[in-house]
Amino acid sequence: MTQKEFKEQCDFHEYTGWNGRRIKHNVIYFEYKQTDEGRGFKYAVALNIEDGTKAELIKHLYNWIYKSINLPWYVRYKFAETDAQRFRPALSLNW
Secondary structure (H helix, E strand, C coil), X not given: CCHHHHXXXXXXXEEEEECCCEEEEEEEEEEEXXXXXXXXXXXXXXXXXXXXXXXXXXXXXXXXXXXXXXXXXXXXXXXXXXXXXXXXXXXXXXX
């Protein structure tokens, strides 16, 4: 899969929080599937906007999935090993 096709299948979200000051995170969900066991996304990555851009986050997610390159320490992730563990985007970033 090319990076352009990959990007078209991503679901982008932005979460804003407060920790004494405004905090924003870019989040990308990938590989939505609906099965008898469950429905939702298999992968999700989150990055504070102070640590990187959305383009960098796309690159990290692509490399993690297709090139088996470990994510940097500052990128949070969520992964569903089975279809029953798939997840949907939450109203708040709590993982």
